[in-house]
Amino acid sequence: xxxxxFFTDTTLCIGCKACEVACKQWNRLPADGYQMTGxxxxxxxxxxxxxxxxxAFVEQKxxxxxxxxxxxxxxxxxxxxxxxxxxxxxxxxxxxxDVCKHCTHAGCMExxxxxxxxxxxxxxxxxxxxICNGCGYCVPSCPFGVIGRNEETGNAAKCTLxxxxxxxxxxxxxxxxxxxxxxxxxxxxxxxxxxxxRVTTLRERNVPTAYLxxxxxxxxxxxxxxxxLLTERPSVYNLPERPHLPQNNVLPGxxxxxxxxxxLTLATAISLWRGR
Amino acid sequence: xxxxHDQQAQNAGxxxxxxxxxxxxxxxxxxxPRIGEQWTGQPETYYNLPLLKKAHWGWEIITYFFLGGVGGxxxxxxxxADFFGLKRDQPLxxxxxxxxxxxxxxxxxxxxxxxxxxxxxxxxxxxxxxxSAMSLGSWGITFFGLCCGLTAAHQMAKDGLLNxxxxxxxxxxxxxxxxxxxxxxxxxxxxxxxxxxxLSSTAVPIWARAKHLLGPLFLTSGLSTGLSxxxxxxxxxxxxxxxxxxxRLDRAEMITTTxxxxxxxxxxxxxxxxxxxxxxxxxxxxxxxxxxxxxLLSPLLLKLGWRMNKKATSRSLTISAxxxxxxxxxxxxxxxxxxxxxxxxxxxxxxxxxxxxxx
Numbered sequence: 234x235x236x237x238x239f240f241t242d243t244t245l246c247i248g249c250k251a252c253e254v255a256c257k258q259w260n261r262l263p264a265d266g267y268q269m270t271g272x273x274x275x276x277x278x279x280x281x282x283x284x285x286x287x288x289a290f291v292e293q294k295x296x297x298x299x300x301x302x303x304x305x306x307x308x309x310x311x312x313x314x315x316x317x318x319x320x321x322x323x324x325x326x327x328x329x330x331d332v333c334k335h336c337t338h339a340g341c342m343e344x345x346x347x348x349x350x351x352x353x354x355x356x357x358x359x360x361x362x363x364i365c366n367g368c369g370y371c372v373p374s375c376p377f378g379v380i381g382r383n384e385e386t387g388n389a390a391k392c393t394l395x396x397x398x399x400x401x402x403x404x405x406x407x408x409x410x411x412x413x414x415x416x417x418x419x420x421x422x423x424x425x426x427x428x429x430x431r432v433t434t435l436r437e438r439n440v441p442t443a444y445l446x447x448x449x450x451x452x453x454x455x456x457x458x459x460x461x462l463l464t465e466r467p468s469v470y471n472l473p474e475r476p477h478l479p480q481n482n483v484l485p486g487x488x489x490x491x492x493x494x495x496x497l498t499l500a501t502a503i504s505l506w507r508g509r
Numbered sequence: 510x511x512x513x514h515d516q517q518a519q520n521a522g523x524x525x526x527x528x529x530x531x532x533x534x535x536x537x538x539x540x541x542p543r544i545g546e547q548w549t550g551q552p553e554t555y556y557n558l559p560l561l562k563k564a565h566w567g568w569e570i571i572t573y574f575f576l577g578g579v580g581g582x583x584x585x586x587x588x589x590a591d592f593f594g595l596k597r598d599q600p601l602x603x604x605x606x607x608x609x610x611x612x613x614x615x616x617x618x619x620x621x622x623x624x625x626x627x628x629x630x631x632x633x634x635x636x637x638x639x640x641s642a643m644s645l646g647s648w649g650i651t652f653f654g655l656c657c658g659l660t661a662a663h664q665m666a667k668d669g670l671l672n673x674x675x676x677x678x679x680x681x682x683x684x685x686x687x688x689x690x691x692x693x694x695x696x697x698x699x700x701x702x703x704x705x706x707x708l709s710s711t712a713v714p715i716w717a718r719a720k721h722l723l724g725p726l727f728l729t730s731g732l733s734t735g736l737s738x739x740x741x742x743x744x745x746x747x748x749x750x751x752x753x754x755x756x757r758l759d760r761a762e763m764i765t766t767t768x769x770x771x772x773x774x775x776x777x778x779x780x781x782x783x784x785x786x787x788x789x790x791x792x793x794x795x796x797x798x799x800x801x802x803x804x805l806l807s808p809l810l811l812k813l814g815w816r817m818n819k820k821a822t823s824r825s826l827t828i829s830a831x832x833x834x835x836x837x838x839x840x841x842x843x844x845x846x847x848x849x850x851x852x853x854x855x856x857x858x859x860x861x862x863x864x865x866x867x868x
Contacts, residue, residue, distance in 0.1 A: 366630060
């Protein structure tokens with residue numbers, strides 16, 4: 234097919250954040266935050282208009298009774314069991330380099346009223362910065378919470394999958410910088426093949442919870458051109474477990490509005506009518 | 510070692526097989542839960558951090574939502590009154606035409622102010638994208654604005670306001686105004702409703718879950734506030750002459766208000782736990798006391814009470830009821846924008862909503 238994308242294997246990630254740095258350097262993005270969040274080593278917190286690669290960290294401990302304990306994390310009080318016994322480890326430290334998913338059916342692209350967001354010749358979802366007028370409608374339309382609006386430039390911005398580097402036949406900055414090849418760039422069909430083999434290998438090596446997120450999906454968002462290998466359920470990494478394409482709500486909304494409009498017009502007409 | 514399962518067998522045992530240690534050599538890479546399948550148990554959160562990004566919209570958009578509704582609603586009322594052709598309804602027709610023009614002149618100002626790059630506002634008209642409620646809406650307000658302009662210009666010509674420019678006066682008087690009104694009314698109904706569809710066509714749970722109701726709700730509120738604005742304007746003028754017109758406007762307002770209450774009641778079971786921002790906290794107070802109590806129940810009960818006592822509608826009653834409805838309408842728009850922020854910030858809401866809907 235010739236479409237290219239990312240395969241991010243979280244089991245190889247060492248949390249070095251070279252991807253974050255390379256991305257910011259190549260795309261000349263400003264530093265942001267300077268905050269120590271206390272959420273393990275995650276100080277970027279989320280993707281934004283100026284952070285296009287974000288490394289997430291989740292520390293999982295096994296409690297005294299042998300069950301998985303996530304009691305340190307708010308909102309998980311009383312959580313029991315889950316994914317077996319942390320694969321035999323006493324602690325599990327999940328690291329994942331999050332990025333724009335470049336969805337097959339992209340909520341941001343379908344929402345964009347100016348046509349700024351397009352799918353380029355490499356199959357990636359790209360925001361044309363000279364067309365975007367900053368309406369911000371793409372921002373709540375992304376089911377993954379990826380794209381943001383830059384309050385200083387006024388434009389919406391996100392990962393471009395290094396469109397400019399791809400045009401010269403070189404791989405994106407994050408893939409280039411990743412020391413463990415947790416982030417791999419290439420032909421999507423080849424990547425998916427490799428990824429499936431990797432899942433099989435991991436399961437043979439006593440990581441039974443390995444799976445692919447964004448491959449062979451039956452959701453309205455479709456397959457993700459930047460897909461992941463995860464070992465916990467998606468919500469652990471702040472990913473939606475069943476993402477929806479929001480634009481599927483457009484037609485039902487207008488049909489319901491049309492019915493209401495018909496009723497209200499008749500009702501108003503009858504009310505205003507005065508027989509002679 | 511790779512075992513080959515055929516597609517039918519791949520999900521045998523389902524997700525439960527993943528919760529046990531792998532049986533060596535018996536799982537293939539296709540044995541995985543797709544996103545479309547249900548994960549068992551409660552979803553996690555990532556430090557309770559938001560999963561989505563909220564819209565930046567603030568008072569400019571709240572104001573525009575309100576004005577768009579009043580514009581569409583008042584244009585519809587003026588059109589219907591014009592078609593019925595009663596002489597004593599002429600002030601209603603005039604007020605409706607001028608009010609809708611005022612609303613559609615002011616609306617783009619607030620929309621453009623809200624843009625991150627206001628100077629590129631015209632980029633909205635580069636394309637027409639049927640899957641984008643904002644693209645449809647941009648074209649909708651363009652055409653509705655045009656119809657409002659032509660209809661109001663015709664009215665101005667009839668009222669002698671264009672006599673300083675005789676050519677314009679003649680041309681505007683000669684416009685096929687009933688045809689323009691028919692088309693304009695349709696666009697007006699669209700403009701009053703599409704903003705609700707726009708909100709519900711996002712990933713924000715409280716908005717998206719209400720996809721069948723937000724468009725209708727905003728439309729009903731738009732008509733209600735449009736009618737109330739017209740009642741207010743007519744009441745501030747020569748009251749006695751408008752008595753009959755106001756009586757009939759009243760009827761329409763009561764039907765619209767009741768419809769709006771019905772839609773809100775329907776929302777509650779559909780939203781379920783997602784409705785918390787509407788009924789808890791500051792937004793909850795605004796919604797229950799501001800919109801439901803003050804903007805809907807109060808004017809409705811006032812009018813019903815007055816009618817049951819068979820008293821003639823008084824000027825102060827009409828003015829009070831109209832103001833209550835108008836303020837309630839502003840609060841309604843504000844609450845939905847604020848509730849959307851709260852909903853987008855809550856990761857549990859997203860997982861709850863995603864699990865409910867078909868993928």
